[in-house]
Amino acid sequence: MAQYIFVTGGVLSSLGKGITSSSIATLLQHSGYNVSILKIDPYINVDPGTMSPLEHGEVFVTCDGAETDLDIGHYERFLNKDFHKTNNFTTGQVYMSVIENERKGKYLGKTIQIVPHIVDEIKARIRLAGEDRDFLVVELGGTVGDIEGMPYLEAMRQMKHELGSNQVISIHVTLIPLIRAAGELKTKPTQHSVQELRRIGISPQILVARCEKSLDKDLKRKLAMSCDVDDDSVIVAEDTESIYKCPLNFLDEGILIPIARHLKLEKLEPKMDNWNMLVKKIIAPKSHITIGFVGKYLSLKESYKSLIESLIHAGANTDIGVNIKWIDSEALIQEPSLLHNVDSILIPGGFGERGIEGKLNAIKYARVEGIPMLGICLGMQLSLIEFARNVLGLAEADSIEFNPHTKEPVVYLIEDFIDTQGNMQLRTHTSPMGGTMRLGEYECSLKEGSKLYEAYGRASLIKERHRHRYEANPAYRDLFEAHGMVISAQSNGLIEAIELSNHPWFVAVQFHPEFTSRLQRPNPIILEFVKHTLKHKK
Ligand code: GLN
Secondary structure: OOEEEEEEEOOOOOOOHHHHHHHHHHHHHOOOOOEEEEEEEOOOOOOHHHOOHHHHOOOEEOOOOOEEOHHHHHHHHHHOOOOOHHHEEEHHHHHHHHHHHHHOOOOOOOOOOHHHHHHHHHHHHHHHHHOOOOEEEEEEOOOOOOHHHHHHHHHHHHHHHHHOOOOEEEEEEEEOOEEOOOOEEOOHHHHHHHHHHHHHOOOOOEEEEEEOOOOOHHHHHHHHHHHOOOHHHEEEEEOOOOHHHHHHHHHHHOOHHHHHHHOOOOOOOOOOHHHHHHHHHHHOOOEEEEEEEEEOOOOOHHHHHHHHHHHHHHHHHHOEEEEEEEEEOOHHHHOHHHHOOOOEEEEOOOOOOOOHHHHHHHHHHHHHHOOOEEEEOHHHHHHHHHHHHHOOOOOOEEEOOOOOOOOEEEEEOOHHHHOOOOOOOOOEOOOOOOOOOEEEEEEEEEOOOOHHHHHOOOOOEEEEEEEEOOEEOHHHHHHHHHOOEEEEEEEOOEEEEEEEOOOOOEEEEOOEHHHHOEOOEOOHHHHHHHHHHHHHHO
16 A cells, blocks of 8 residues: 655645655655655646636646646656556546536435545545555645645545554655745744644645755754754755756755655665766756747747757757757747747647747748758647648638638648547547547558657657647648658658658657656657757857
8 A cells, every 4th residue: 555645735825836746756766765745736627628828827638648748747757657637637527526426426426515425535546646656746736725725635634534643644745935034934824724724634754945046954853843843854945956956955955854754765866877867967058058948838948848948858868958948839920030049949838829820931931941840739730730831822721720721721620639528549538628639649651761760769650649639631642752751750651750852851740749748768859859959059
């Protein structure tokens, strides 16, 4: 049976609970344990799939096709393994299950209530995520004191009561604000947050204190005293240059000592040498490159979280510091010079018509000028449109996403894929609002001799994750190929990747390589892109 580490947040959101949870899980994993991790989102949406990227940040996609919170991406990137649908759930899902069970008569005539029925459903889902693991780290979204978080805190309290204090610990991540005028660090908000937790019946054993500068011994002791934790259990989390440094900082702060004591474990000695070396390369790389990132959700960079991280991973493994030049696709139309002085161009995924013209201009510039270019999902669809318009001379070439009546639907919708009954070979999103999407991992075959084939170490079959509704139209395939475009990956007749034969490095893929990139195992395409960017710079 798993031992549970519950991570809650106090004072305010965005304190880095996801990174804290990932870091703790990483230290346990590197100590030789089998660790899993779960994110609970207390909002009512069934999943974040229908939320705007500007509202919620990136929607992460698991291999089994779940649209999840972006923290699941952090978990995979830190722990270097695949997580699944069961590693993230929301209040919407909990209520949906309970209501479905009620309709099926499963509660034998009882009145359905938050306690016990909702709380029991929450506990069952937590246990499921911890099945066959040594540890389950459970991160509760939101802040202690939120109304919507109450049933989850009650579930945590009950689990500790049922399993005993050797099986469950509670870690509270909180903020110690610096009042600049007085130069003072303030502990009162943390005291109040812990009091709120205790009112519900949870006494945290460890505090992770986020602050701008380090806490001295006296302040640590004061916090320990007022929040009733041991003196060694106030772990300071100062701002760092890289999120990947957090596990190392936690280790230095001694977080494993109280964890081992409370969970009755032998001394924990994680092997972090390789990790440490990668972090050093992130912080002080040998060379630097600048990638022009042409996007439209630039007011919330979290919308591109996995892609940003995947560039960092590629850089860490090649000793290259990746500097991103953010280029607003709409601004590009007035100011084409924004593309000058970049070493390569990256066109990420996206939805809807806004910003399309600017991205097409950027793709044309990369194609004509021989600048390394990577297109992802929408980036591939637009590469096809640009090529069709400017090389094949099909002036009306378009995606039916932007022009449903186009005469040249180079990117189109395959009717079979929009069946919401789930009785076809492709997995789709079944929310009527979310429409239908091709989601999760699919296998595709690579063309021998292509850049992609070389990038993946001459593998003929690879698996990558998808999240899109539209597809490249195979009716144009011969025409594209006759003009120098290489179809470098395909699956069941679908075009999954393209590249240009008479260009140093122009690659575009229908899937999202960034979802499978990890610090210790960068994605091969992103790695190759970063290497070619440096080559071009030189
Ligand atoms: N909007 C495009 C589609 O739905 C691309 C999606 C994406 O880039 N993730 O197919």
